[in-house]
Amino acid sequence: MNDQILSLPKQNGAVKVSEEAKKSEEEFSFKCPSCKTGIIHIYKSIYNTTDGDSLLILKFECTSCNYSKNDIIPLETKMKSGISTLRVENEEDLKSKIYRSMTGKLEIPELELLVNPGPSAKFYYTNVEGILERFLTAVRILHRDLEEDDPQIEEVEEILKDLENAKIGKFPFTLKITDSQGGSYIIPIDKSKYTFEKMDPTKE
């Protein structure tokens, strides 16, 4: 559960996290932010993606309580422009990791959901479940603010239902990230459900 969402609020968030991680590693350990008595240990591993990039995966664990947190930092970004597509069909697929950069457009066509690129759009590392969670929150707010006789309400309720089913792996869908600058990632649990299509960076 703890590795689901790590949002990076600023444009330079990725750099910031990486610096912080390096700093804590140099200090070797620090006090647990949760129980305040335990010591946090840091475990590192490197994940090489199928297209030749590598990611640093950090795991933080407390010695006395059950606090733990995962963090993923891209070590090399080849900035390949393209369209990453992941077919999500079951609960396992929901654990696939997602990194959307500032220039990445993220969409789920079956649910008509879309996050447009732009400087105000948040960078984020999460997994598919984390993406659905964000959409659910947004759609719930939209639903709450609609009048009961609003013509949109039926459609919104339909999307809510599908989203809830998607979150438990009962509504198959496609998650697509179009990134004209490159830098967005999908790390699939099941590689057979992932495709990457290069595109010309001068277009779009």
Ligand SMILES: [Zn+2]
């Ligand atoms: Zn602790």
